[in-house]
Amino acid sequence: MTLKATSTSEIITKAESYDGIRAGIVRLNDVLSSPSYQTPQRPRTETQMDDAQVASWPQEAQTVLLLGLRHSDDNPRLDYWESGDTWGNRRLREISENLKQWLREKYDLAAHPLPYHLEKGGLFLKDAAVLSGIGIIGRSNLLIHPEWGPRIRLRSILLEGKWQLSEVLENFKPCETCKVYCQKACPVKAFPKGKFSRPICLKQMNADVANKVPEGEMGDDGQRNLVIKYCRACEFACPVGA
Ligand code: B12
Structure with a gap:
């Protein structure tokens, strides 16, 4: 199924209507061929989180909706790890669930919010964010957003079908x-x-x-x-x- 460009821009607009959110759309296969997936040894992390394990991705889900939440200097609590998660992750999870419901009601489409960790079924989020046009990778090794710099945290949602993709950022080279x-x-x-x-x-x-x-x-x-x-x-x- 290929949705019209208007639907894509409506979804981005909807996602960005949440305070401090930027969004982009990228093909799942493009994320899976990105540089982090070429590293010989995938780093594992031991931290536990509230996220449930996703056993497998549905075959029809070929597109990724990427969300970035602003973590500004004056709201440090978003980054605090408290009782099993950060407050920023809790907010991103809540927004993902709202979007999932909205997509079902508006387009009769299934969306699948993914967990944070690769070990639980998540994606390499910085690569996905670059490819969905949210930012670039800076010399800090972090994703740099044009307005918010690296003060942004990421989350992904799998969408069914093929969508019009966001464009990657051109001419944004702040580290040079x-x-x-x-x-x-x-x-x-x-x-x-x-x-x-x-x-x-x-x-x-x-x-x-x-x-x-x-x-x-x-x-x-x-x-x-x-x-x-x-x-x-x-x-x-x-x-x-x-
Ligand atoms: C494991 C992990 C860690 C580990 C290891 C980090 C590492 N880079 O290996 C540790 C615990 C050390 C860590 C530290 C931090 N982390 Co961390 N971490 C992760 C996690 C879970 C996976 C990252 C990973 O393993 N990447 C794979 C390794 C091999 O790749 P890499 O070093 O990131 O480099 C790749 C990219 O740069 C990419 N790349 C480079 N150029 C280009 C160009 C293009 C076009 C593309 C597509 C890709 C690309 O290719 C490189 C590999 O070849 C992600 C969440 C997620 N699910 O993605 C968060 C994540 C990367 N961390 C994040 C943050 C914020 C941090 C910290 C600041 C700590 C904090 N306060 O949370 C530090 C910063 C360290 C730093 N300067 O990079 C954020 C980054 C947000 C941002 N703006 O970039 C993420 C996305 C989580 C989130 N909440 O959103 N982290």
């Missing part, structure tokens, strides 16, 4: 003339020779897990919940969207 503030800001120097090192970055992430802080919601015991505040130094140093 930048003094690479992101790499210089890294507390553990995770960019040896200018390239992102996952094991070095992980040292910082593990230290953040070990240093939870009582800045969450008020618990039953009258104490604030412990939260993980993952490092965002490379992200906050980026002048794009600052």
Whole structure:
């Protein structure tokens, strides 16, 4: 089934009607052939999340609706890991469910929100976001959105059928003339020779897990919940969207 271009733009407009959301549409097969899928050893992560496992993707679902939620400096709580997930992920999951319902009512189409982790049936989200025109990959190794810079978090929904695709961003090359503030800001120097090192970055992430802080919601015991505040130094140093 190929839907008309008007339907595609209606869906993007609907998704972007949620506060702080940008959206794009990309072919699933294009995501599955992107650079992250060519890496010989797929990195695994141990963190648990509220997401349910998706055992298999429906065969008719050939398109990906990509969502990006703004995580601005003045709303750090969105990034806090509290009681099994981040607040940003909870918001993205809620918006995905609303969109799923809307797509069924409006187009009689099945949509399948995907989990965050690859291990649970998710996609490599930065690659999908580049290919759906939401941003580009910067020297921080993060997705850079033209308005919000790297201060954006991602989520994907599988859609049935073939859709008019979003266009990738052309002529947005902010890192070409930048003094690479992101790499210089890294507390553990995770960019040896200018390239992102996952094991070095992980040292910082593990230290953040070990240093939870009582800045969450008020618990039953009258104490604030412990939260993980993952490092965002490379992200906050980026002048794009600052
Ligand atoms: C595992 C993981 C981690 C691991 C390992 C990260 C890694 N890059 O290997 C650890 C725990 C270290 C980590 C750290 C962080 N993470 Co993380 N992480 C993930 C996760 C679950 C998978 C990423 C992954 O394994 N990628 C595969 C590896 C091999 O590829 P890569 O290093 O990312 O590089 C690829 C791309 O850059 C791509 N690429 C490069 N150029 C181009 C060009 C084109 C055209 C295309 C298509 C692709 C492409 O190719 C590279 C591989 O060859 C994703 C969520 C998801 N489902 O995708 C979040 C995710 C990438 N993380 C995210 C964030 C925010 C962070 C942190 C800032 C911590 C935090 N506060 O949350 C740091 C930042 C580290 C950094 N500078 O990259 C965000 C990124 C948002 C953004 N704006 O980019 C994501 C998307 C999650 C989300 N909530 O939206 N993370």
